[in-house]
Amino acid sequence: MTSDRHTNDLLARHRAVIPDWVSLYYQDPVEITHGEGRYVWDSTGRRYLDFFGGILTTMTAHALPEVTKAITEQAGRIIHSSTLYLNRPMVELAERVAHLSGIPDARVFFTTSGTEANDTALLLATAHRRTNQILAMRNSYHGRSFSAVSVTGNRAWSPTTLSPLQTLYVHGGVRGRGPYAHLSDARFIEACVADLEDLLGHTGDVAALIAEPIQGVGGFTSPPDGLYAAFREVLAPRGILWIADEVQTGWGRTGEHFWGWQAHAASGPPDVLTFAKGIGNGMSIGGVVARAEVMNCLNANSISTFGGSPVTMAAGLANLSYLLEHDLQGNARRVGGLLAERLRAATAGCAHVREVRGRGLMLGIELVKPGTDEANPRAAAAVLEAAREGGLLIGKGGGHDTSALRIAPPLSLTVAEAEEGAAILERALRSV
Ligand code: PMP
Secondary structure: OOOOHHHHHHHHHHHHHOOOOOOOOOOOOOOEEEEEEOEEEEOOOOEEEEOOHHHHOOOOOEOOHHHHHHHHHHHHHOOOOOOOOOOHHHHHHHHHHHHHHOOOOEEEEEEOOHHHHHHHHHHHHHHHHOOOEEEEEOOOOOOOOHHHHOOOOOHHHOOOOOOOOEEEEEOOOOOOOOOOOOOOHHHHHHHHHHHHHHHHHOOOOOOEEEEOOOEOOOOOEOOOOOHHHHHHHHHHHHOOEEEEEOOOOOOOOOOOOOOHHHHHHHHOOOOEEEEOHHHHEOEOOEEEEEEHHHHOOOOOOOOOOOOOOHHHHHHHHHHHHHHHHOOHHHHHHHHHHHHHHHHHHHHOOOOOEEEEEEEOOEEEEEEEOOOOOOEOHHHHHHHHHHHHHOOEEOEEEOOOOOOEEEEOOOOOOOHHHHHHHHHHHHHHHHHO
């Protein structure tokens, strides 16, 4: 174990003052003190390859000099609010995000988190449609504010069962499990559409469907390509909006596409798109994009003091420029493809690995009890610990059982680092 007295003291102080539900990974939690590229270091000086920070915070690379410079220069000039006065970095980032979103006549509202972005999207959709009925996907995760919880199908992640919204849950976000798992992709989509139509037949007006193109916390499970396009054909004629939660799938992470919705592009961009996580490379940026007609339906004097504040926007601009100039989406496709291949080969003989799945640098490994289809959260927890011992940080997630390992490195991951991480992971998987 790598802990020292300094870290142990901090853990005791953490437990004495931070709520119990602020969870920490590892029996012996890690205190990360600094990072560079795809690596982070703990308080004992131990180095880890970071295969999870890409989802949490770091879209491009840790301590990216371009982003650090943009933050410090802006902080040296002014750190201010995003409302009441004109804010140049906010307008510049909004212009770029509006263009990238694919949404026509787009307006962009910045928040400080993904939860707040989804909250705002739900506020918009319910105000625009004058109803509080929402469709959401089973096993979904959209955050932990009151309204985000009420559209989160993954109850294991919901701190309350009370709800300000009336939510109906739809099949389709999980391809490999559930009543339609045995069907071909085309039949799977048909069955999910029939399920959606059945739900709509028994309800009044619905405001929106909120869905993650690939379920993140749910364990990186994807529906067949085209599912959401098929859903749109049912929803659009009824005026029901599609909110695509791109908090984990945005900015090229899936390799093939810049946004997750593009795997379902047949019927065009979503009505509302939400994003967060890595865009600020660790600075707290979330946001909502919607066409003007939807966005401008609110009667408000802005709704956030800090969303879009100049320092976070400066970070976002520098980070986005780096991502685009270095084609990190292409890197996610190439290196993610190699990593997936390497992990499939490494786990071929493992009786407790059900599948390696995902896209680009968003890869999941689902663990089961050997030779069965039964989820194995204990094995997932043990692999997480063993990987850390080997010098690799990964994540976990999954339906109601947390039996999937989640791999989401910064998008600048090199082939050599992918090989290094795969080798550590292979040893960790074989050790449990
Ligand atoms: N949506 C999705 C798909 C997420 O994965 C998350 C965070 N895990 C959120 C929303 C909430 O984002 P935040 O933690 O920034 O509030």
